[in-house]
Amino acid sequence: MRHVLPWAYGLAAFAFIYLPVGALVLFSFQDGSLPVPPFEGPSLRWYADVLGDDDLVAALLHSLTVALGSAAVAVALGFGAAYGLARHHLPGSAVLRGLLIAPLTVSYLIVGLGLLIVVQRVGLGLSLWTAGIGHVVINLPLCFAIIYASMGAHQQNAERAARDLGADEARVVLLVTIPMLAPAILAAFFLSVMLSWDEFIIAFLLTRFDVTLPVEIWSMLRSGLSPRLNAIGSLVFLVSVAGILVIEFTLFRRRRP
Amino acid sequence: MSAGSDQARGWGFAAPALLWTMAFFVVPFVVMGAMSLATLDGRTLVWGLHLDNYAELASKAYLARAIFVSLEITLTVTVVSILLAYPLAWIIAFRVPQRWQRLALLLAILPFWTSYVVRSYAWLLVLAREGVVNQTMLGLGLISEPLTLANTRFATVTGFVHFFVMLLTLTIYANLVQLSPNYRRAAMDLGASAFQTFRHVILPLTLPGIMTGAFLTFVLCIGDYITPQILGGNTELTVPQVIMVQLGRRADFPLAAALAIVLMGIVTLAYLAMARWLRLDRL
Numbered sequence: 001m002r003h004v005l006p007w008a009y010g011l012a013a014f015a016f017i018y019l020p021v022g023a024l025v026l027f028s029f030q031d032g033s034l035p036v037p038p039f040e041g042p043s044l045r046w047y048a049d050v051l052g053d054d055d056l057v058a059a060l061l062h063s064l065t066v067a068l069g070s071a072a073v074a075v076a077l078g079f080g081a082a083y084g085l086a087r088h089h090l091p092g093s094a095v096l097r098g099l100l101i102a103p104l105t106v107s108y109l110i111v112g113l114g115l116l117i118v119v120q121r122v123g124l125g126l127s128l129w130t131a132g133i134g135h136v137v138i139n140l141p142l143c144f145a146i147i148y149a150s151m152g153a154h155q156q157n158a159e160r161a162a163r164d165l166g167a168d169e170a171r172v173v174l175l176v177t178i179p180m181l182a183p184a185i186l187a188a189f190f191l192s193v194m195l196s197w198d199e200f201i202i203a204f205l206l207t208r209f210d211v212t213l214p215v216e217i218w219s220m221l222r223s224g225l226s227p228r229l230n231a232i233g234s235l236v237f238l239v240s241v242a243g244i245l246v247i248e249f250t251l252f253r254r255r256r257p
Numbered sequence: 258m259s260a261g262s263d264q265a266r267g268w269g270f271a272a273p274a275l276l277w278t279m280a281f282f283v284v285p286f287v288v289m290g291a292m293s294l295a296t297l298d299g300r301t302l303v304w305g306l307h308l309d310n311y312a313e314l315a316s317k318a319y320l321a322r323a324i325f326v327s328l329e330i331t332l333t334v335t336v337v338s339i340l341l342a343y344p345l346a347w348i349i350a351f352r353v354p355q356r357w358q359r360l361a362l363l364l365a366i367l368p369f370w371t372s373y374v375v376r377s378y379a380w381l382l383v384l385a386r387e388g389v390v391n392q393t394m395l396g397l398g399l400i401s402e403p404l405t406l407a408n409t410r411f412a413t414v415t416g417f418v419h420f421f422v423m424l425l426t427l428t429i430y431a432n433l434v435q436l437s438p439n440y441r442r443a444a445m446d447l448g449a450s451a452f453q454t455f456r457h458v459i460l461p462l463t464l465p466g467i468m469t470g471a472f473l474t475f476v477l478c479i480g481d482y483i484t485p486q487i488l489g490g491n492t493e494l495t496v497p498q499v500i501m502v503q504l505g506r507r508a509d510f511p512l513a514a515a516l517a518i519v520l521m522g523i524v525t526l527a528y529l530a531m532a533r534w535l536r537l538d539r540l
Binding site (some may be wrong): 006007009010013014015017018019020021023024027034035037038065076077078080081083087088089090091096099102103105106108109110111113114115116117118121133134136137140144163169170181194195197198200201205213214217218221225229230232233236237240241244256 | 263264266267268269270272273275277278279281282283284285286288290292301334341344345347348349352363364365367368370371372373374375376379380383384385387388389392393396419422423445476477478479481482483487497500504510513514517520521523526528
């Protein structure tokens with residue numbers, strides 16, 4: 001009994017954790033028009049349907065663009081801030097760190113609402129650009145924190161050595177710091193891509209005509225359960241899993257150099 | 258390199274990120290704060306230092322009710338998630354062989370990375386009137402009428418708990434594996450029972466992990482719009498849902514801003530209440 005109980009609990013927990021995802025993926029292969037038991041299939045018709053839908057494919061491309069673009073900006077800004085604060089003595093650096101981390105403590109809804117109010121006041125139109133700006137705001141603190149935390153004395157010694165050998169600051173950063181921090185920078189980048197890829201509320205508030213995939217899925221949801229939603233949801237999940245595996249590998253490489 | 262030029266270079270590197278945060282986070286936040294003190298005269302916005310919106314929160318029952326509903330759901334979700342996640346983290350940390358632990362943890366939190374719109378839809382699929390649970394139980398003859406599971410608070414809480422069990426498993430596991438096995442051995446050697454060891458040694462030592470996860474749960478749960486909207490339907494509204502109603506149908510930005518400020522206030526209070534256990538830098 002003592003040995004069975006933990007495994008039974010573990011099994012039940014995994015069943016609970018995988019129940020919705022399992023139902024989502026299984027009934028994306030449904031041959032009928034309702035994604036519920038009994039299962040008929042397997043059929044790929046809903047995947048064909050989804051990939052033939054111009055709106056969905058456009059939204060998917062928008063999401064990829066916003067995710068990659070906002071992650072690149074967030075990582076670049078985050079790296080700059082981490083390098084500037086870790087390697088140079090700036091007055092009030094604790095306050096500056098706090099300022100950079102602050103957006104993490106605020107709900108996405110509030111970040112989005114604040115930006116929406118300002119964008120409307122300024123008279124700027126809502127677009128994928130405004131959603132991208134919002135995604136940089138939420139991802140910049142993470143990128144900064146991850147990269148800042150991995151800037152150790154080890155890299156600093158290598159930087160000093162390079163400087164003593166006559167490298168200017170640009171060379172030090174490009175040839176020493178960035179290669180040595182590559183795992184952390186990549187992890188920050190992929191984490192940002194995934195969070196932007198999944199993000200709904202900021203994208204919902206800050207886009208209008210061109211929308212991202214979660215917003216498009218949201219508007220499809222109004223018509224209730226549909227195998228099309230299962231198919232597109234499964235594809236989104238697949239992309240997320242691919243992302244998490246990439247992060248796992250980049251982080252693993254750092255642990256076992 | 259002189260101190261002055263060192264500082265100048267440091268600013269050069271840090272400035273873009275600082276300016277971005279100022280322009281797109283701090284400024285919007287201040288404007289939102291100002292907006293919460295403005296009022297609407299018909300459709301025109303009147304700036305000023307009015308407390309009308311906050312007074313409305315106290316006087317209109319549905320607004321106060323939303324705050325209450327949000328708090329109730331968030332506290333339920335936080336407590337239930339901790340109770341379910343702790344044993345799972347424990348099993349992964351102490352029962353799963355070392356070399357499989359990382360894989361077990363990765364698998365336990367993989368669905369955490371499903372887009373939250375998709376995850377809520379997936380729960381709708383499971384809980385809807387014609388959904389997986391009802392169809393299965395009807396098929397097996399366990400029930401004769403479909404149960405009402407979706408569009409209830411139960412559905413909202415289930416969707417949330419599913420998400421936060423994974424998050425808490427991660428934070429509690431991280432805490433458990435940091436514990437030296439010597440603590441347990443010492444407690445056992447001194448004659449403590451397994452339960453006493455847990456109650457007086459392990460639990461206090463894992464409190465930071467629990468509290469970190471609980472705080473994240475609280476913050477993310479109380480600010481979420483999607484889960485209550487998709488799974489709870491419109492039977493009872495949470496604060497984020499009311500904010501979205503103000504933005505959409507009524508275009509009452511000042512009231513929405515005031516609600517957002519209240520939401521922030523609640524999160525700040527939660528932070529202050531839990532601050533002494535939180536080690537957010539050790540995440």
